Amino acid sequence: MKKVKQFVDTLLAYVNSALLIIMTALVLWQVFTRYVLKNPSTFTEELVIIILIWTSFLGAAYAFGTRQHMSLIFLKEKLSGIKKKILCVFIDSSVLIFTIFILVMGGQQITTGVAGMRTPILNIPKSYIYSSILVSGVLIILYQIYNIIEDFKMND
Amino acid sequence: ACGTQKSSNGSGSEQKSVTLKLAHNLNEQHPVHLALAEFAKKVEEKTNGQVKIQIFPNGQLGSESEVLEQLQAGAVALTKVSATALTTYEDGYNAFSLPYVFNDENHFYKCMESDVVKELYNKTKDKGFIGLTYYDSGARSFYTAKKAINTPQDLKGLKIRVMGFKSQTDMMQALGGTAVSMNYGDVYTALQSGVIDGCENNETALTIGKHGEVAKYFSYDEHTRIPDILVISSKVWDSLTADQQKAIQEAAKDSTEFQKPLWKKSVQEAVEQAKSMGVKFNDVDKKPFKEAVAPMIEKYSNEMIEVKKLLDAFKTIQ
Amino acid sequence: MITTAMIVLFAVFFGSLVIGIPISIAIGLSSIITALVITPPDVAIFTITQKMVNGISSFSLLAVPLFVLSGNIMNNGGIAKRLVNFAKVIGGRIPGALAHANVLGNMLFGALSGSAVAAAAAIGGTMAPLEKEEGYDPAYSAAVNIASSPTGMLIPPSGALILYSLVAGGVSISALFIAGYIPGILMGVATMVVAYFYAKKHNYPVAPKTTFKEGVKVFFDALPSLLLIVIVIGGIVGGAFTATEGAAIAVIYPLILSIIYKSITLKDIKDIILKTAVTTGVIMFLVAASSAMSWVMAYTGIPEAISKAILSISTNKIVILAIINILLLVVGTFMDLTPAILIFTPIFFPIVTQLGVDPVHFGIILIFNLCIGIMTPPVGSALFVGCSVADVSIERVFKPLLPFFAALIAVLFLITYVPSISLILPKLLHLI
Numbered sequence: 057m058k059k060v061k062q063f064v065d066t067l068l069a070y071v072n073s074a075l076l077i078i079m080t081a082l083v084l085w086q087v088f089t090r091y092v093l094k095n096p097s098t099f100t101e102e103l104v105i106i107i108l109i110w111t112s113f114l115g116a117a118y119a120f121g122t123r124q125h126m127s128l129i130f131l132k133e134k135l136s137g138i139k140k141k142i143l144c145v146f147i148d149s150s151v152l153i154f155t156i157f158i159l160v161m162g163g164q165q166i167t168t169g170v171a172g173m174r175t176p177i178l179n180i181p182k183s184y185i186y187s188s189i190l191v192s193g194v195l196i197i198l199y200q201i202y203n204i205i206e207d208f209k210m211n212d
Numbered sequence: 213a214c215g216t217q218k219s220s221n222g223s224g225s226e227q228k229s230v231t232l233k234l235a236h237n238l239n240e241q242h243p244v245h246l247a248l249a250e251f252a253k254k255v256e257e258k259t260n261g262q263v264k265i266q267i268f269p270n271g272q273l274g275s276e277s278e279v280l281e282q283l284q285a286g287a288v289a290l291t292k293v294s295a296t297a298l299t300t301y302e303d304g305y306n307a308f309s310l311p312y313v314f315n316d317e318n319h320f321y322k323c324m325e326s327d328v329v330k331e332l333y334n335k336t337k338d339k340g341f342i343g344l345t346y347y348d349s350g351a352r353s354f355y356t357a358k359k360a361i362n363t364p365q366d367l368k369g370l371k372i373r374v375m376g377f378k379s380q381t382d383m384m385q386a387l388g389g390t391a392v393s394m395n396y397g398d399v400y401t402a403l404q405s406g407v408i409d410g411c412e413n414n415e416t417a418l419t420i421g422k423h424g425e426v427a428k429y430f431s432y433d434e435h436t437r438i439p440d441i442l443v444i445s446s447k448v449w450d451s452l453t454a455d456q457q458k459a460i461q462e463a464a465k466d467s468t469e470f471q472k473p474l475w476k477k478s479v480q481e482a483v484e485q486a487k488s489m490g491v492k493f494n495d496v497d498k499k500p501f502k503e504a505v506a507p508m509i510e511k512y513s514n515e516m517i518e519v520k521k522l523l524d525a526f527k528t529i530q
Numbered sequence: 531m532i533t534t535a536m537i538v539l540f541a542v543f544f545g546s547l548v549i550g551i552p553i554s555i556a557i558g559l560s561s562i563i564t565a566l567v568i569t570p571p572d573v574a575i576f577t578i579t580q581k582m583v584n585g586i587s588s589f590s591l592l593a594v595p596l597f598v599l600s601g602n603i604m605n606n607g608g609i610a611k612r613l614v615n616f617a618k619v620i621g622g623r624i625p626g627a628l629a630h631a632n633v634l635g636n637m638l639f640g641a642l643s644g645s646a647v648a649a650a651a652a653i654g655g656t657m658a659p660l661e662k663e664e665g666y667d668p669a670y671s672a673a674v675n676i677a678s679s680p681t682g683m684l685i686p687p688s689g690a691l692i693l694y695s696l697v698a699g700g701v702s703i704s705a706l707f708i709a710g711y712i713p714g715i716l717m718g719v720a721t722m723v724v725a726y727f728y729a730k731k732h733n734y735p736v737a738p739k740t741t742f743k744e745g746v747k748v749f750f751d752a753l754p755s756l757l758l759i760v761i762v763i764g765g766i767v768g769g770a771f772t773a774t775e776g777a778a779i780a781v782i783y784p785l786i787l788s789i790i791y792k793s794i795t796l797k798d799i800k801d802i803i804l805k806t807a808v809t810t811g812v813i814m815f816l817v818a819a820s821s822a823m824s825w826v827m828a829y830t831g832i833p834e835a836i837s838k839a840i841l842s843i844s845t846n847k848i849v850i851l852a853i854i855n856i857l858l859l860v861v862g863t864f865m866d867l868t869p870a871i872l873i874f875t876p877i878f879f880p881i882v883t884q885l886g887v888d889p890v891h892f893g894i895i896l897i898f899n900l901c902i903g904i905m906t907p908p909v910g911s912a913l914f915v916g917c918s919v920a921d922v923s924i925e926r927v928f929k930p931l932l933p934f935f936a937a938l939i940a941v942l943f944l945i946t947y948v949p950s951i952s953l954i955l956p957k958l959l960h961l962i
């Protein structure tokens with residue numbers, strides 16, 4: 057279990073880092089084509105937006121896995137023992153439920169809903185964009201299950 | 213269901229009133245918004261208050277493509293979008309984004325009111341919406357910072373900002389210029405700094421986006437006339453009585469007529485204001501432009517049978 | 531029905547927030563539950579999901595993570611150190627010299643990056659040991675660092691102003707950037723004034739005189755870094771490139787400098803990129819959820835209802851701006867800058883523009899206000915980082931921070947009621 061999580065963590069870390077580098081490079085390329093090649097690239101903007109959406113949702117999933125999303129922690133710090141355990145399980149379950157309904161069910165609905173539609177410049181299927189939220193949702197579910205198990209094991 | 217809120221109205225009587233949500237992304241002073249407000253008023257009048265329309269202007273609910281998806285899902289009932297936004301759903305709408313398919317304004321009006329366009333409106337029924345009517349969005353021409361455009365040769369080497377659709381970049385390529393796509397909000401400074409040499413739009417862009425301050429030449433090549441289209445959700449449409457449908461159709465048609473003079477007035481005002489900013493307007497011989505884009509139109513006609521059908525029909529309308 | 535929707539939205543949101551649900555999920559949950567009050571489940575789920583994806587579908591938005599990346603590189607790459615040396619020369623002859631150098635360092639670093647936290651860490655972290663050596667009270671040093679660290683949120687480049695621009699429906703980023711200079715500098719000057727009186731009272735020393743030759747050397751050391759301001763901000767404001775393109779240049783330029791300075795290793799770069807990728811995920815997920823919330827609010831008419839309620843108290847611009855400022859100061863105590871911008875801009879923006887407040891001016895008011903929020907307890911990112919680099923507790927730093935809060939709130943009201951402080955520069959440059 058732990059090994060699987062570590063593998064997913066590492067994979068996501070590499071993918072996200074690579075996507076960030078690619079985006080930076082593409083934006084610089086756009087400036088380069090305009091000023092040096094004098095022939096501005098027309099596709100970069102659309103491509104960069106698609107990569108940004110993927111980076112954002114995959115990054116969000118990674119941040120759930122590594123518990124790095126912003127939250128208020130007063131209550132958690134105030135409680136201890138079983139009460140704290142219940143609170144942590146409740147919080148992580150809320151994340152899980154939101155993910156199931158919005159990211160996964162909604163993501164599935166929207167990805168199939170745009171079947172056949174294509175982006176205006178690159179002419180690639182819009183489902184390639186919307187599926188990012190679905191993939192992210194599945195990853196967050198896995199992470200949250202792991203987090204909830206961790207919550208149960210927690211002892212202080 | 214489907215974005216309509218049904219509430220029984222009065223005691224015992226079977227009168228049901230529905231409120232339909234209409235979203236668009238123009239401001240509340242825009243002629244098309246005024247026409248949509250008129251449409252809402254007329255619908256309510258003609259249905260004795262049974263059908264009410266609630267308008268969400270300023271893109272509050274999202275961009276054109278987002279609102280179209282919301283309409284399919286049932287969150288909104290009606291929306292006004294540019295014909296270009298509909299090309300993702302129905303090839304035929306590409307016809308309106310192609311250059312020089314309409315001879316002039318009169319020809320444009322006649323074509324938009326012809327049976328082929330009405331047929332096109334109904335083609336998307338199974339995709340979740342149908343077209344009701346169109347609004348005039350004027351003719352789009354080139355406006356540039358440093359020199360007027362009189363022939364396609366004048367576009368050579370110039371970077372022109374176009375809308376982010378394939379038909380528009382293809383058109384620029386056919387005319388010899390370089391297409392640049394960028395956010396509308398960045399256009400002003402890009403024109404100022406020479407990142408782009410010009411844009412293409414109707415006259416109101418000179419004043420609304422203040423582009424006239426930095427682009428001093430507006431050349432009337434009038435390459436495209438891309439209408440706005442009012443669409444309604446198929447589910448909502450089917451839930452209405454025949455009388456209500458008739459009332460909506462009439463109100464839509466009236467609002468189109470209502471919008472035409474308003475649009476002309478706003479263009480006139482824009483031209484006067486732009487002239488006082490120092491913008492020069494020049495007439496253009498369109499023949500070389502039409503010749504330059506002929507192969508591109510040929511290509512689109514060959515690739516999309518619906519486009520060919522519409523263009524052929526437009527040719528017979530005089 | 532609007533009332534029901536409003537109660538549901540705020541109750542679920544604040545309830546989730548208080549028990550410790552991640553802020554983005556609190557925003558998302560309150561949005562979906564409110565949407566369920568007024569639409570069938572399939573419609574609600576579809577639209578919330580759609581708005582989440584489309585909310586981050588923006589080229590301009592990419593500028594935010596790129597500026598974060600740029601800030602992280604500068605934080606690591608020896609640039610901060612050179613700026614501190616430069617700041618020490620400028621601030622040297624005033625009592626409490628090191629405190630003033632800290633403020634100036636934050637302003638200079640802020641003019642390169644847009645993160646209060648990065649400034650507080652990079653500049654504060656460099657200054658804290660020096661100040662301790664000269665006998666400064668660490669709590670006081672930390673307070674100075676914390677109070678001046680957000681200057682870079684106003685002095686461009688600023689991710690906060692970019693976010694505001696997007697949420698407010700495309701207010702010109704160039705105009706906002708230029709408008710931020712004077713208020714950002716005023717923020718720094720206000721902290722320097724407070725620091726001056728404190729230092730005089732406690733007889734804190736001035737720095738030894740620097741020779742002209744030393745000064746020149748320090749200046750030339752800092753020059754390549756300072757040049758970035760001219761390239762990036764000049765390029766964005768002059769229209770040579772968009773904010774996003776400027777941000778990409780702001781990534782590559784300090785990276786090259788850091789490699790030349792040999793102050794960055796491959797491992798550093800790897801860590802910086804991963805750290806930024808995570809920040810990107812966190813911020814963008816917040817933006818995504820907030821854009822769903824904006825949709826729910828617009829769809830149910832909540833901003834309109836709040837606007838009516840506020841305008842029923844008064845229609846006087848001065849009174850309304852005071853109310854909004856006080857509400858935002860309260861919000862800022864417990865909410866971080868990013869979610870606060872995302873949630874409250876759509877609510878307050880229509881009210882103030884209706885009263886004739888310039889959208890650029892309101893952006894500056896909003897960010898200035900929320901900058902105070904990130905240094906106030908209980909939740910304040912600048913406060914946390916400032917305390918941790920100076921190794922003092924939040925309790926100890928609270929008292930020395932109070933005079934700074936007073937000064938900054940005074941400046942907040944000054945920039946609120948004197949619009950030209952913000953608007954004069956963008957007007958001179960014809961950006962508005």
Ligand code: NA
Nearest residue numbers: 640682686687
């Ligand atoms: Na900054």
Ligand code: NA
Nearest residue numbers: 863903906909
């Ligand atoms: Na705070």
